[in-house]
Amino acid sequence: MSKFWSEALKRTEPYVPGEQPSQSDILKLNTNENPYPPSPHVVEAIQAAAQQQLQRYPPPSLDYLRETIAADQQLHKENVFVGNGSDEVLAFSFMAFFDPGRPILFPEVSYSFYPVYAQLFNIPYQEVPLTTDFRLPAEAFFQAEGGVIFPNPNAPTSVYLPLERIEAILQHNPDQVVIIDEAYIDFAEASAVPLINTYANLLIVQTMSKSRSLAGLRVGFALGQPELIEGLLRLKDSFNSYTVDRLAIAGAAAALEDRDYFAETTRQIIATREWFAGELKSRGFSVLPSQTNFVFVRHPAYEAGALYEQLKQRGIMVRHFNKPQIKDYLRITIGTQDNMKEVLAALDELG
Amino acid sequence: MSKFWSEALKRTEPYVPGEQPSQSDILKLNTNENPYPPSPHVVEAIQAAAQQQLQRYPPPSLDYLRETIAADQQLHKENVFVGNGSDEVLAFSFMAFFDPGRPILFPEVSYSFYPVYAQLFNIPYQEVPLTTDFRLPAEAFFQAEGGVIFPNPNAPTSVYLPLERIEAILQHNPDQVVIIDEAYIDFAEASAVPLINTYANLLIVQTMSKSRSLAGLRVGFALGQPELIEGLLRLKDSFNSYTVDRLAIAGAAAALEDRDYFAETTRQIIATREWFAGELKSRGFSVLPSQTNFVFVRHPAYEAGALYEQLKQRGIMVRHFNKPQIKDYLRITIGTQDNMKEVLAALDELG
Numbered sequence: 001m002s003k004f005w006s007e008a009l010k011r012t013e014p015y016v017p018g019e020q021p022s023q024s025d026i027l028k029l030n031t032n033e034n035p036y037p038p039s040p041h042v043v044e045a046i047q048a049a050a051q052q053q054l055q056r057y058p059p060p061s062l063d064y065l066r067e068t069i070a071a072d073q074q075l076h077k078e079n080v081f082v083g084n085g086s087d088e089v090l091a092f093s094f095m096a097f098f099d100p101g102r103p104i105l106f107p108e109v110s111y112s113f114y115p116v117y118a119q120l121f122n123i124p125y126q127e128v129p130l131t132t133d134f135r136l137p138a139e140a141f142f143q144a145e146g147g148v149i150f151p152n153p154n155a156p157t158s159v160y161l162p163l164e165r166i167e168a169i170l171q172h173n174p175d176q177v178v179i180i181d182e183a184y185i186d187f188a189e190a191s192a193v194p195l196i197n198t199y200a201n202l203l204i205v206q207t208m209s210k211s212r213s214l215a216g217l218r219v220g221f222a223l224g225q226p227e228l229i230e231g232l233l234r235l236k237d238s239f240n241s242y243t244v245d246r247l248a249i250a251g252a253a254a255a256l257e258d259r260d261y262f263a264e265t266t267r268q269i270i271a272t273r274e275w276f277a278g279e280l281k282s283r284g285f286s287v288l289p290s291q292t293n294f295v296f297v298r299h300p301a302y303e304a305g306a307l308y309e310q311l312k313q314r315g316i317m318v319r320h321f322n323k324p325q326i327k328d329y330l331r332i333t334i335g336t337q338d339n340m341k342e343v344l345a346a347l348d349e350l351g
Numbered sequence: 352m353s354k355f356w357s358e359a360l361k362r363t364e365p366y367v368p369g370e371q372p373s374q375s376d377i378l379k380l381n382t383n384e385n386p387y388p389p390s391p392h393v394v395e396a397i398q399a400a401a402q403q404q405l406q407r408y409p410p411p412s413l414d415y416l417r418e419t420i421a422a423d424q425q426l427h428k429e430n431v432f433v434g435n436g437s438d439e440v441l442a443f444s445f446m447a448f449f450d451p452g453r454p455i456l457f458p459e460v461s462y463s464f465y466p467v468y469a470q471l472f473n474i475p476y477q478e479v480p481l482t483t484d485f486r487l488p489a490e491a492f493f494q495a496e497g498g499v500i501f502p503n504p505n506a507p508t509s510v511y512l513p514l515e516r517i518e519a520i521l522q523h524n525p526d527q528v529v530i531i532d533e534a535y536i537d538f539a540e541a542s543a544v545p546l547i548n549t550y551a552n553l554l555i556v557q558t559m560s561k562s563r564s565l566a567g568l569r570v571g572f573a574l575g576q577p578e579l580i581e582g583l584l585r586l587k588d589s590f591n592s593y594t595v596d597r598l599a600i601a602g603a604a605a606a607l608e609d610r611d612y613f614a615e616t617t618r619q620i621i622a623t624r625e626w627f628a629g630e631l632k633s634r635g636f637s638v639l640p641s642q643t644n645f646v647f648v649r650h651p652a653y654e655a656g657a658l659y660e661q662l663k664q665r666g667i668m669v670r671h672f673n674k675p676q677i678k679d680y681l682r683i684t685i686g687t688q689d690n691m692k693e694v695l696a697a698l699d700e701l702g
Contacts, residue, residue: 002578004528004552009447014588017411034406043401046598050397054602055385055564060368084435087591095471096360120446120589177355201355213406216597227353237365238471240438246567247397247598251405 012119015112018319027342029333030317032155032184032294034213034269036336038251039261042214045254046247058249060241061233068253069221073193079223081232082252084243086183086207086220089232090149091117093203093222096235097177098123102146107136109325111155111181130157130325134288134296138165142172151181153188156321156331158290160188163195170199177228179203186211186266187273188291193223200225210293211266212255219244219252269293269334276340283347298328307350314346363470366463369670378693380684381668383506383535383645385564385620387687389602390612393565396605397598409600411592412584419604420572424544430574432583433603435594437534437558437571440583441500442468444554444573447586448528449474453497458487460676462506462532481508481676485639485647489516493523502532504539507672507682509641511539514546521550528579530554537562537617538624539642544574551576561644562617563606570595570603620644620685627691634698649679658701665697 001010018031066080073080083089094117098104101124106114108127118125128140134157141148148169153160170178178201185191185206195202203224209215222232236243244252255262277287277295288296298304308320308330319331332343352361369382417431424431434440445468449455452475457465459478469476479491485508492499499520504511521529529552536542536557546553554575560566573583587594595603606613628638628646639647649655659671659681670682683694 002582003526004448004579005582006447006450008450009582009586009589012585012589014585015592016588017408017592020408020410022410028407031408033408036406038405042405046401047398050394050401050598050602054389054393054567055387056379057368057371057382057384057560057566058569059371059373084594085591088594091590096357097355099357099359116589120586175354209408215408216405218409218593218596228355231353231356231360234363234365235360235471237367238360238363238467239442240436241366241368242569243435243439243594245435245569245596245599247401247602248596251401251598 008120008122012116015116019317021317025315027316027335027339029335029339029343030319031215032210032292032333033215034210034265034293035334035339036213036265036268038213038255039258041258041261042251042254045250049247049250052246054246058242058244058246060237062244062249065244065249065253068256072256073223075193075196075223078226078229079196081222081229081236082244083220083222083236085209085218086181086205087113088243089205089220089222090179090181092232092235092239093179093205094118094121094123096231097179097203097228098147100124104146104149105141105144106149107154109134109154109157109323111151112321114149134159136161136165138168141169144173144176147176147178148173149179149181151183152192153184153291155184155292156294156296156319156326156329158288158292158294158296160291163190163192166192167195170195170202173201175201177201177203179205182206183210184292187270187293196224200227203228208252208255212252212262213265214251214255217248217251219248272337272340273334275337276334279344283351294331294333296329296331298330304328304330310350311343311346316343316346359471359473363467366467370668372668376666378667378686378690380686380690380694381670382566383561383643383684384566385561385616385644386685386690387564387616387619389564389606390609392609393602393605396601400598400601403597405597409593409595409597411588413595413600416595416600416604419607423607424574426544426547426574429577430547430580432573432580433595434571434573434587436560436569437532437556438464439594440556440571440573441530441532443583443586443590444530444556445469445472445474447582448530448554448579449498451475455497455500456492456495457500458505460485460505460508460674462502463672465500485510487512487516489519492520495524495527498527498529499524500530500532502534503543504535504642506535506643507645507647507670507677509639509643509645509647511642514541514543517543518546521546521553524552526552528552528554530556533557534561535643538621538644547575551578554579559603559606563603563613564616565602565606568599568602570599623688623691624685626688627685630695634702645682645684647680647682649681655679655681661701662694662697667694667697
């Protein structure tokens with residue numbers, strides 16, 4: 001603490017991202033990154049953009065990238081906002097749609113950045129407990145005073161909420177913004193994007209960091225009716241007019257255009273997830289039904305914190321959350337088939 | 352306006368950046384970009400980084416880039432915070448060091464983003480009038496209640512405040528953060544950086560967008576004692592853990608390492624500025640004494656708004672601010688010698 005710090009800074013306990021070790025011999029399964037590099041077209045697009053006018057500001061309205069995303073999602077440019085990773089889009093959304101004095105709702109076990117935003121922007125919040133099998137109780141999100149936010153599939157649990165439950169939440173909150181954080185949706189059965197035209201209160205946030213193999217590039221986006229998107233554009237222009245750089249624009253657009261590469265790498269991750277979950281179950285693990293690129297698992301005989309440490313000693317990084325409801329679980333990112341064989345081999349050695 | 356918008360969004364009138372026309376035949380002298388491309392080493396570094404692990408998050412602590420900046424400034428890593436352009440660094444600084452209820456001071460004629468931040472974050476402010484010759488009256492910034500922020504050199508006036516005046520402001524505000532926005536300092540006589548070790552309340556913000564030819568890459572930074580830098584790091588980690596992408600890290604570090612290229616392009620811009628200012632004066636313009644990469648000028652016989660339009664019709668974009676105190680002035684970015692000859696030719700045609 002410093003006498004120079006603002007009240008907002010003093011009251012906020014920052015988010016702690018997963019470790020990014022600099023050693024290259026670590027098997028990194030702790031931050032839900034994609035094990036595959038981006039499409040070769042992405043690399044080419046960036047290399048070309050590096051030679052083009054880097055001394056000029058990026059286009060502040062990001063029309064080209066917004067149009068590319070809109071085409072991919074069968075929407076219009078006016079339905080799309082682009083930001084510096086989905087975390088920035090979420091931060092802007094908290095500022096644009098939630099107010100001090102009107103409590104918002106989010107799940108008790110969820111993305112741990114939500115309470116941080118709420119503290120920073122002084123938004124009161126109530127955390128809704130999950131069911132005992134880690135499902136989202138939709139009814140508990142009916143009639144929120146200030147708004148609703150949750151990931152679907154939820155993180156770190158990996159569990160998916162069917163669209164009819166999401167629709168019920170939207171219908172019960174006609175005057176509040178309901179933000180669905182679809183960071184992992186490309187590994188799940190269906191996005192809520194088709195609901196956008198029906199529900200003016202629906203904002204969907206997605207990211208290029210997971211399914212598009214571009215965590216290093218910082219591109220996330222929001223989808224919604226033009227009224228919400230205009231709010232985000234105005235908020236961005238009141239904070240930082242250019243948050244997505246020229247290289248990120250070029251790389252993100254190229255990633256969206258290579259649909260085959262995206263389809264194939266996503267298919268492979270889902271196949272590996274299903275196989276790996278089966279292997280874990282055969283070793284006595286409970287594995288929550290995952291619709292993400294990670295699994296959330298526990299073993300009746302192992303203490304999760306100890307297992308985390310033992311894997312780390314063997315050069316395998318997974319994530320353990322020291323929170324009462326989930327302290328018995330580990331979150332393991334799905335890597336390549338070979339990566340996951342390495343994890344199983346380490347578990348077999350430990351067992 | 353929308354019923355879904357927050358109070359913060361409703362009360363804030365966004366900043367309007369200079370136009371970024373997509374036609375390439377425009378002579379763009381309206382956003383103080385560098386006319387020279389970045390160093391060839393920057394392009395190479397980006398092209399190499401594009402092939403390296405873009406599927407991984409950037410290092411959240413940005414140690415490598417912070418160390419490179421520290422070495423360039425003869426400081427330590429703990430004195431350096433890096434963000435997505437100096438606008439993001441300024442936004443974070445408002446949140447980290449200024450409080451609702453404690454009015455801050457900034458110049459009445461200054462960077463027009465400051466009142467936007469103040470509205471967004473609900474920080475009361477008082478605007479200090481400049482002297483009639485557009486100088487910053489240092490005494491008017493003594494004993495600020497909530498803090499002080501001003502550019503040096505000031506924008507859009509181009510006028511520089513000597514360091515002994517800055518020291519007086521720092522000495523009179525021992526309990527408030529004084530932010531000096533040095534976006535244009537590389538075109539001026541001396542930075543306030545050497546004062547950092549003496550004044551715990553001094554935060555200096557700089558950018559790679561102007562003198563380093565990297566407006567398209569989005570890298571800005573703050574320099575100060577570790578207590579202020581730690582505040583900015585905590586703020587960033589409460590907002591968006593990774594705001595500078597892998598390519599921007601590589602490009603910015605390479606730009607800092609090519610000192611010869613930086614020295615030569617900066618020297619050239621200053622020489623062009625001095626020559627261009629002389630040419631303007633010989634045509635009857637008043638030119639404020641510039642220590643930036645732009646000039647702020649008026650002509651007794653021309654109406655500035657009309658001149659802006661006439662230049663635009665000839666494919667030359669400059670900037671006109673429709674604000675009472677400066678409505679008679681145009682801000683003209685310094686391009687290459689050839690660019691500025693084109694401007695003079697257009698003026699001669701009009702005259």
